[in-house]
Amino acid sequence: MKPFHSYQNPSLAVDLVVFGYSKQQLAVLLLNRKEEPFKDRWVLPGAFLQMEERFRDTCSRVLKTKLGMDDVYMEQLYSFDEPERDPRGRAIAVAYYALVNPARVAISAGNMANDVAWFNIRELPKLGFDHHAIFEIALQRLRSKITYFPVGFELLDELFTMPELHELYECILDTTIDRRNFRRKIMDSEYIINTGNKREGAQNRHPDLYKFNKKLKKNSFQINV
Amino acid sequence: MKPFHSYQNPSLAVDLVVFGYSKQQLAVLLLNRKEEPFKDRWVLPGAFLQMEERFRDTCSRVLKTKLGMDDVYMEQLYSFDEPERDPRGRAIAVAYYALVNPARVAISAGNMANDVAWFNIRELPKLGFDHHAIFEIALQRLRSKITYFPVGFELLDELFTMPELHELYECILDTTIDRRNFRRKIMDSEYIINTGNKREGAQNRHPDLYKFNKKLKKNSFQINV
DNA sequence: TTACCTTTGCGTCAGAATAACACAAAGTTT
DNA sequence: AAACTTTGTGTTATTCTGACGCAAAGGTAA
Known part of the structure; x- marks a missing residue:
């Protein structure tokens, strides 16, 4: 079908x-560009839409072919339209953000290894295009979202401990949260369930293992910053 | 500049x-289409991007030329990409929502009069394209936004009374809100200011007139539904 | 083994925020 | 003028939240 x-x-x-x-x-996952423009600069992964392809499919294609990832949580973020955002010419970008558990994906393998890397969000290199602006909006959205909806679980193993979840929140929100109040709010929301089991073979202490309650859709909580 | x-x-x-x-x-403001596809069907106003034009400028152009509106509050909503959303061929739509005070714009005048009309959101006709889905997301966003940010003022006169604001909230959120608790939350946020004046020449009662505090950017409030 | 430290799970309590509601003053209607 | 409606301003009981105590259990070091 042709554009009309x-x-x-x-x-x-x-x-x-x-x-x-x-x-x-x-x-954040970044790609090192091998071509102009922005050759040798780090950028967000992305791709042009192919005919008839939907945004979400394009995202999946990028995650699969470039990064070897499947079944990733993603959400549309915003659409960017600055005329000068791509020096090659007018280009619209529809940005998505995705949450993955790095332990489950194997970025280090493959011939892309040198082109792809995780960067701590506090130590980002200078990015090509307008990707820094896109990243900032994504971070803002992630920070806002985890305070009222349990998207954070997407970043952890299926089974996780309360201290792990607590640290995740403190890290993403860049603040300290009282351990005991945090537990209460999360548990009251019923979004996660205590399995009663413990992680085995751990050298450390053995806190309970929790899991996400997938059946629940409507409850709410509010972690204040 | 040509696409590359x-x-x-x-x-x-x-x-x-x-x-x-x-x-x-x-x-909601709807347009009656005079051409195929969806001839004689009501649709959301919209336009194709012109070269080098930014989303926001396209929106302003539509509001100005088709509806005679200037200086309208608007915000990007979401981008829609269903391949079948336009029967003429593949078309991406970037949706924005806008808030206007109908009293300040003159839709009824002009040769467009028969093509443009306000519809109560509870009595919408069947819409063309995927516009019903777009409308639903916009309504959802508006409802969510007014509970924590003072966008509602965009829909009222510059000076408004507390009962007017209260009714606006009850109408948009489709619920009842205790008048006195509502006032307290709004006033505590300092987003609006009591001018001390009263509306003149009103046949009805004379409650105080309030106005939006434009200087304030960071306070927050929370109207619970 | 024992003494000591750290971590986890659960609980308490005071202060803040909220929902429900009372009341008087002033305008409107009959 | 009497009755009613609306508005501005409380008050109060309850819930929610933040700060923090404590005991049990795992780990560490002598």
């Missing part, structure tokens, strides 16, 4: 802000 | 959900 509008339309791309959490650090 | 991507790009349009409030009713 009279003039030449702008290029249309998706850009992805992929968040990962490990070792108590929030990180 | 290799294949023919989808058409790119903006669609506008224009909310207006008058006579204690929340309304």
Whole structure:
């Protein structure tokens, strides 16, 4: 099916802000560009829409082919339209953000290894295009979202401990949260369930393992910053 | 500047959900289409992006030329990409919503009069394209936004009474809110100021006139539903 | 083994925020 | 003028929240 509008339309791309959490650090996945423009600069992964392709499919394609990721949580963020955002010409970007558990994906393998890397969000390099602005909006959205909806679980293992969840929140929100009040709010929301089990073979202490309550859709909580 | 991507790009349009409030009713502005597809069907106002034009400028152009409106509050909503959303071919729509005071704009004048009309949000006709879905998301966003940020004032006169603001909230949120608790929350936020004046020449009672405190940017409030 | 430290789960309590509601002053209607 | 409606301003009981105590259990070091 061909576009019907009279003039030449702008290029249309998706850009992805992929968040990962490990070792108590929030990180973003960046690609090192091998071509102009912005050669050798780090940028957000992205791709142009292919004919008939939907945004979400383009995102999945990027995550799959470039990064080897499947079944990733993602959400549309915002659409960017600055005329000068791409020096090659007019290009619209529809930005999505994604949450992945780095332990479950194998970025380090493959011939892309040198081109792809996780960066701690506090130590980002200078990014190409308008990707820094996109990243900032994504971070803002993530911070806002986890205070009232349990998206944070997407960044952890299926089973996780309360201290792990607590540290995740403190890390993303960049603040300290009282451990006991945090537990109460999360548990009151009924979004997570105590399995009663403990992690085995752990060198450390053995706190309870919790899991996300997928059946629940409407409850709410509010973590104040 | 020409698009640089290799294949023919989808058409790119903006669609506008224009909310207006008058006579204690929340309304949306619709256009009656005079051409196929969806001839004689009501649709959201919108337009294709012109070269180098930004989303926001396209929105302003639509509001100005089709509806005679200036200086309208608007915010990007979401981007829609269903391949079948436009029967003419692939078209991406970036949706914005706008808040206007119908009393300040003159839709009824002009040769467009028969093509443009306000519809109470509870009595919408069947809409063309995927515009019903767009409208629903806009309504959801508006409802959510007014509970924590003072966008509602955009729908009223510059000076308004507390009962007017209260009714606006009850109407948009489709619920009842205790008059006295509502006042306290709004006033505590310091987003609005009591001018001390009264409306003159009113046949009805004479409650105080309030105005929006434009200087304030960071306070917050929370109207619970 | 024992003494000591750290972490986790659960609980308490005072102060803040909220929902429900009372009341008087002033305008409107009959 | 009497009755009613509306508005501005409280008050109060309850809930929610933040700050923090404590005991049980795991880990560490002598």
